[in-house]
Amino acid sequence: MLLSKYPEDKRLLIEDALTNFFPPTGNYPELLYKAIRYSLLSGGKRFRPILVLATAEIFGMNPIDVIPVACAIECVHTYSLIHDDLPAIDDDNIRRGKPTCHIAFGEDMAILAGDGLFAEAFYLIAKRQKTDNPSKIVHVIEELSEASGPRGMVGGQVLDILSSGKKIDLNTLKFIHIHKTGRLIRASCRIGAILAGASAKELKAVSNYAEHLGLAFQITDDILDVIGKTASLGKEPGSDERKNKATFPSIFGLEHSKELAKKAADDAKEALKDIDKDTSPLASLADFVFERDK
Amino acid sequence: MLLSKYPEDKRLLIEDALTNFFPPTGNYPELLYKAIRYSLLSGGKRFRPILVLATAEIFGMNPIDVIPVACAIECVHTYSLIHDDLPAIDDDNIRRGKPTCHIAFGEDMAILAGDGLFAEAFYLIAKRQKTDNPSKIVHVIEELSEASGPRGMVGGQVLDILSSGKKIDLNTLKFIHIHKTGRLIRASCRIGAILAGASAKELKAVSNYAEHLGLAFQITDDILDVIGKTASLGKEPGSDERKNKATFPSIFGLEHSKELAKKAADDAKEALKDIDKDTSPLASLADFVFERDK
Numbered sequence: 171m172l173l174s175k176y177p178e179d180k181r182l183l184i185e186d187a188l189t190n191f192f193p194p195t196g197n198y199p200e201l202l203y204k205a206i207r208y209s210l211l212s213g214g215k216r217f218r219p220i221l222v223l224a225t226a227e228i229f230g231m232n233p234i235d236v237i238p239v240a241c242a243i244e245c246v247h248t249y250s251l252i253h254d255d256l257p258a259i260d261d262d263n264i265r266r267g268k269p270t271c272h273i274a275f276g277e278d279m280a281i282l283a284g285d286g287l288f289a290e291a292f293y294l295i296a297k298r299q300k301t302d303n304p305s306k307i308v309h310v311i312e313e314l315s316e317a318s319g320p321r322g323m324v325g326g327q328v329l330d331i332l333s334s335g336k337k338i339d340l341n342t343l344k345f346i347h348i349h350k351t352g353r354l355i356r357a358s359c360r361i362g363a364i365l366a367g368a369s370a371k372e373l374k375a376v377s378n379y380a381e382h383l384g385l386a387f388q389i390t391d392d393i394l395d396v397i398g399k400t401a402s403l404g405k406e407p408g409s410d411e412r413k414n415k416a417t418f419p420s421i422f423g424l425e426h427s428k429e430l431a432k433k434a435a436d437d438a439k440e441a442l443k444d445i446d447k448d449t450s451p452l453a454s455l456a457d458f459v460f461e462r463d464k
Numbered sequence: 465m466l467l468s469k470y471p472e473d474k475r476l477l478i479e480d481a482l483t484n485f486f487p488p489t490g491n492y493p494e495l496l497y498k499a500i501r502y503s504l505l506s507g508g509k510r511f512r513p514i515l516v517l518a519t520a521e522i523f524g525m526n527p528i529d530v531i532p533v534a535c536a537i538e539c540v541h542t543y544s545l546i547h548d549d550l551p552a553i554d555d556d557n558i559r560r561g562k563p564t565c566h567i568a569f570g571e572d573m574a575i576l577a578g579d580g581l582f583a584e585a586f587y588l589i590a591k592r593q594k595t596d597n598p599s600k601i602v603h604v605i606e607e608l609s610e611a612s613g614p615r616g617m618v619g620g621q622v623l624d625i626l627s628s629g630k631k632i633d634l635n636t637l638k639f640i641h642i643h644k645t646g647r648l649i650r651a652s653c654r655i656g657a658i659l660a661g662a663s664a665k666e667l668k669a670v671s672n673y674a675e676h677l678g679l680a681f682q683i684t685d686d687i688l689d690v691i692g693k694t695a696s697l698g699k700e701p702g703s704d705e706r707k708n709k710a711t712f713p714s715i716f717g718l719e720h721s722k723e724l725a726k727k728a729a730d731d732a733k734e735a736l737k738d739i740d741k742d743t744s745p746l747a748s749l750a751d752f753v754f755e756r757d758k
Contacts, residue, residue: 197614198619199619199622199623199626201622201626202614202618202619202622203614206614253575253576253579256575258570258571258572258575259572259575259576276552277552278552278553278625279622279625281547281550281552281553281575282547282553282618282621282622282625284579285547285578285582285613285618286613286614286618286619288579288582288583289582289609289610289612289613289614289616289618290609290613290614291609292586292605292608292609293606293609293610293613295605296602296603296605296606296609297606297610303598304597304598304599304601304602305598307598307602308590308598308601308602309590311586311589311590311605312587312590312591314586315583315584315585315586315587315590316583316587316591318583319579319580319583319584319587320491320496320497320500320580320583320584322583324496324576324579324580324583325492325493325496325580327576328493328495328496328573328576329493331572331573331576332493332495
């Protein structure tokens, strides 16, 4: 994996902030916070919060100033992984190279750690995110709740479950990906832009970038599931195939999928041309996504 | 059960609004919305949203104008019931006289219907709740997310699980109740008051009322679990005892528990004296809670 300096610098900021928001002691019931910290502080890529920081930055805001919202989005992402891994859903035992939350803490704690993280996401935004205009906070919450709910992540996950073991067409596969992972990636970009006061035209270009980026991200994830090793992938490779899940490689083959990922990353960078700012942080993140499978 | 006209009128408003927010057709994936509607529109008391309406009303706001927030709180309440009923948590088969969500739709759909409802709650507030001041919306979201998260409902549920089958003292029982049900009841009252522009002093009195009310509500619930019948209770009575859960009757006996419920309802009404408005709607709701076991 090639790590450019930009995402790595920002990842460290997020790690620090998450540890501060969820300190190791002083919270009750302890077991709940232990389960939350176990999953939240387990070394993810922090891709979504980095997108928040980068997008705010290109529109002139100090990335430090959007950290509460960025961490909130990582809370939502982590909660969704905990619930996805549950026996009743994907039934995964390994995540980020460690036993999944329900293996380590039991199903009941995993369900509630996920629920707790989702609540904390909105609390972080409402309580901790400073702004020059509270309407922006309300707008951010609208974006995040829609992206993570039935018209976003939850809807995509439901269709993924309903499609499992069935032969599905490309449109269904795209619906699943756009909703299950794409909406939260798009919201991360839009939220950074909203807080930094981007115009409607700029917000549209950001959304366009984010949609291509989300596609590149998902195709790359599918590819990694085929060619990855447990160590670098952090989960057992081949799990999509074992679960009979439709993926880009299963529909297009591995080589063509790689071309599609490259094209989506290029399209993402192309979309940045509609923004009259230095968009290099976002361009580097598109490269970062595509180069994950190297 | 003695139903005064006030809660019944308001309940009908809430039923209509919930049905409008979650219409029977036009949403995708259909099965997800079917599971959400199944649980949300199954005839609950709508106690929490009625509290929002009543509190807003006593501070001079038209109850109609806080309906989105009131419905959001019912979404949070319903989501918590769906997740509590799951096999890994309380493992309940009947709720409001019908099979629980996971019995009717499977565990995966129940987990995701709950997750979806929680997201929709924040969306309803951010997108649909009108206000003269967006800071109030941010404040409302802070209250709701804290009340429903690890320092509220989720924390109480975790301690309830950890205490199950153990002999617990009164302080632990109170912690469980205050967090598992009390915080959301308090938030419902505070949120109505916040939207209607109550002063800090008034907000404190409202919180005081709500804390006593929450206690009266929970003791009455515990009593109903002992003496209730499935038909009026909507679930199987005696489930607390079967699960070896600590309750007020198990610690204080039935008769003394009834006295404690009466005292808590009286204390709630007493707290209203610090509010220099016509607080009769809130007083009638305290009677309504206490008289549920009649």
